[in-house]
Amino acid sequence: MATLTLIFADDAVRRIEAEPFETVHQAAQRQGIDILTDCREGACATCKARCSTGDYLPGDYSDEALPDDEAAAGGVLLCQTVMLSDGVVELPYGLEALDLPPAAPVAAEVVAVDRVAASLHRLVLRPEAPIDYLAGQYARIELADGGARAYSFASPPGGDLEFYVRHLEGGLMSEWLAGPARAGDRLRLTAPLGQFHLRAGPRPVLMVAGGTGLAPLLAMLDGRVGPATVLVGARRRDDLFGEDILARTGAEVRLALEDPPPGWRGHTGRVTDLIADALSPSGEVEAYLCGPPAMIDAARADLVARGVPEARIHAERFLPSA
Numbered sequence: 243m244a245t246l247t248l249i250f251a252d253d254a255v256r257r258i259e260a261e262p263f264e265t266v267h268q269a270a271q272r273q274g275i276d277i278l279t280d281c282r283e284g285a286c287a288t289c290k291a292r293c294s295t296g297d298y299l300p301g302d303y304s305d306e307a308l309p310d311d312e313a314a315a316g317g318v319l320l321c322q323t324v325m326l327s328d329g330v331v332e333l334p335y336g337l338e339a340l341d342l343p344p345a346a347p348v349a350a351e352v353v354a355v356d357r358v359a360a361s362l363h364r365l366v367l368r369p370e371a372p373i374d375y376l377a378g379q380y381a382r383i384e385l386a387d388g389g390a391r392a393y394s395f396a397s398p399p400g401g402d403l404e405f406y407v408r409h410l411e412g413g414l415m416s417e418w419l420a421g422p423a424r425a426g427d428r429l430r431l432t433a434p435l436g437q438f439h440l441r442a443g444p445r446p447v448l449m450v451a452g453g454t455g456l457a458p459l460l461a462m463l464d465g466r467v468g469p470a471t472v473l474v475g476a477r478r479r480d481d482l483f484g485e486d487i488l489a490r491t492g493a494e495v496r497l498a499l500e501d502p503p504p505g506w507r508g509h510t511g512r513v514t515d516l517i518a519d520a521l522s523p524s525g526e527v528e529a530y531l532c533g534p535p536a537m538i539d540a541a542r543a544d545l546v547a548r549g550v551p552e553a554r555i556h557a558e559r560f561l562p563s564a
């Protein structure tokens with residue numbers, strides 16, 4: 243039996259189990275998810291998706307429905323594909339296309355709220371039912387008096403849920419965390435959500451984080467084996483967090499501060515200044531970018547200019563989520 247995570251284009255996520263020899267389409271249909279199909283013979287491409295993680299048999303299909311270059315990049319026809327291991331499949335449409343309702347929120351208790359730096363809160367939640375997410379994904383957290391915001395899991399799946407929240411003066415979540423939030427409070431969250439996750443593969447990993455954009459990268463790094471370089475940017479020394487976790491992961495970490503204290507030995511300036519040095523001459527890398535949109539745009543443009551294909555650049559933009 244293979245466990246398969248289906249990630250939809252609207253950030254919705256569903257988990258299914260696939261029996262040996264069952265196609266992904268058959269497995270999903272058995273569990274109430276009627277993936278878009280037409281011919282079911284590998285000819286029309288209606289069921290085309292992308293398998294980003296996992297081993298699979300692609301089955302029989304026409305080259306016109308799935309050209310070789312797409313198949314080499316993980317393209318699959320779900321009416322033909324049989325999973326040989328757990329995996330992740332990304333679908334090019336949202337839940338609405340299948341007439342499926344969004345996931346229901348679950349209740350959670352606040353375990354801890356700490357102001358870990360002048361501009362940063364750490365929030366730890368214990369959900370009533372376990373939440374099975376991929377490192378890199380996020381939760382939509384609802385406050386008791388209304389309003390909801392998106393936050394990336396900073397801890398790997400399997401325990402309490404940890405989040406790092408940048409303090410924004412006057413912000414709904416920021417002011418709740420800075421003010422009335424207490425251990426024992428109850429709230430609701432919808433999770434997992436999001437397309438940001440680690441891809442399997444042999445390439446070295448380059449991560450670029452701006453501010454709290456480091457949070458999902460910490461979750462990804464925890465427990466991961468293999469070489470990784472992590473570039474971390476922040477405004478001030480005080481804004482940095484997660485250094486203990488980074489040290490534990492064995493990743494090569496390079497720091498950039500825009501406004502460093504006297505005696506700072508890391509880079510002074512933007513985190514994107516560090517990309518050129520961090521790339522191997524071949525440009526062979528799987529890149530993960532997370533943080534403010536302006537940082538992501540600059541990092542992506544730089545990577546592409548240095549020859550990294552778009553398909554190997556994965557990003558989560560911390561847009562205002564009100």
Ligand SMILES: Cc1cc2nc3c(=O)[nH]c(=O)nc-3n(C[C@H](O)[C@H](O)[C@H](O)COP(=O)(O)OP(=O)(O)OC[C@H]3O[C@@H](n4cnc5c(N)ncnc54)[C@H](O)[C@@H]3O)c2cc1C
Nearest residue numbers: 392393394406407408413414415416454457560561562563
């Ligand atoms: C997928 C996703 C994951 C996210 N994960 C994290 C995370 O792990 N940690 C984290 O700190 N944030 C994260 N964010 C941003 C987060 O959802 C909130 O937008 C942010 O924390 C502000 O919430 P607030 O209630 O404190 O402020 P709000 O009440 O939403 O806003 C207060 C003021 O700040 C502005 N503002 C809101 N958000 C931002 C922003 N991101 N950048 C600049 N100005 C902003 C608003 O326009 C408004 O003027 C994520 C966003 C997305 C979409």
Ligand code: FES
Nearest residue numbers: 280282284287321
């Ligand atoms: S439904 Fe036509 S190729 Fe799968």
